Amino acid sequence: MKFTKMQGIGNDYIYVNCFEEKVENPEQLSLRLSDRRFGIGGDGLILIMPSETADFKMRIFNADGSEAMMCGNGTRCIGKYVYEHGLTDKTRITLETNSGIKQLELHCDGKTVQAVTVDMGKAILVPREIPVESDSQEPFVAKPVQVGDRLERITCVSMGNPHAVVFCDRIDDLDLERLGPEFEHHPIFPDRVNTEFIRVIDNHTLQMRVWERGSGETLACGTGACASVVAAVLNGYCPQGEPVLVQLRGGELTITYQADGTVMMTGPAAEVFQGEINLS
Template sequence: MKFTKMQGIGNDYIYVNCFEEKVPDPERVSQIVSDRHFGIGGDGLVLIMPSDKADFRMRMFNADGSEGNMCGNATRCIGKFVYDNGLTDKTEITLETRSGIKYLTLYPENGKVKTVLVNMGKAILKPSDIPMNAEGDSFINKPIEVSGKEVFITAVSMGNPHAVTYVEDVDGLELEKIGPAYENHPLFPERVNTEFIKVLDSHTIQMRVWERGSGETWACGTGACAAAVASVENGYFRRGEEITVKLRGGDLFITYKEDGTVLMRGPAETVFTGEIDV
């Protein structure tokens, strides 16, 4: 199987061009290729496929083989892949995901895409739509119990569920110990991604993320969007202003617009290409 490893600020996936390749058991293949000791190494597997609804279709699988609905960093990398490899010559494309159609604007430099702006659609705040086992129109800064301790979270869906919580020390967190308790919290029937946030100034937040099915990753595009939305809803920022989200792998730039739409801007990079026997 031919593949391309790509990363969006450290969120690295194995990408397969399914216009040319077939992947009959992607759940198992994702587990194989994601292994950083015995495989290629990555946060999961992304298939770039034909679509009858958009220019391209994305399927993404976490490192444990579970299929995800959406990955913001992967959308940017797909935009780069299809342009750089001649699958399109357009700089505005549509991408079908399990969370609906996403709209990408590509910014090439010297024939290669460097930056991609993604319209991520509208943020979802209603608990039943996230989904979570709670009632009401939103779940903003409400207490839950995690490992016997009370913490406050804001729940947001960007096509996949997120729990955003604010901490004083992002760097000192032992996510390997606390992450699984958040991920498998009974409030979230489909598990949850968790963002640990510190507000740095009037337009910047620092974030680490524990992703369901993958553990801690260096970046999460939908998580950065959820963190920005939560920070606006909690009164830290205003809608319509670009927020810098500083992750372990680099920075993303998020705008939560007045109509509820979220824009994500950031880089995409190719690491290497190759073949693997799976």
């Protein structure tokens, strides 16, 4: 099977062109190939597929084999892949995901995609739709929740997958190997949750670390950056309708939470290498 390793600010996945390759049992394949010692290594597996409703379709599987709804960094990498590998000559494309059809705008220099802007759709704030267990269906903003031995104030947002955002004075020295699973498997999150730990630098700049369900701490999470900016606006840290720079361990994303509730994400994507693996 031929594959391409790509990364969006350090969020690395194994991409397979399903216009040419047939993938059976992608859940087990992701678990096998994502292993950084015994496989190719990555945060998971992404399939680039034909679509009946959009230009292309993506399916994404975490490193533990579970299927995810969406991946912001993955969508940008797909935009770069399909353009640079000749699957399209359009710079505005549509991408079918498990959380709806996303609009991508490719920023090109000649035949090279330098950055991609993704219309991530509207942020979901109704608790049962995120989902998060709550006595109220008002937005879950700065609610106190006991997590392990800590009382945390959590803001919950879905960008097609569930996110819990926590604002902290310091994030560099947080023990995410301990904290991350406590959030991910907390009983108020029936589908588990991705957790963003955020330090507000100023009203247009956030610093972020992320624990992703099924993958652990990653260098970046596009939907998490979007959810964090939405949460920062809801908590009064950042203005709505203006671009906010999110600094992640793998790089930077620019996120705008627009007045109509839509979230726009702009950032880079890179191809690391191509290869072929024997699956027998």
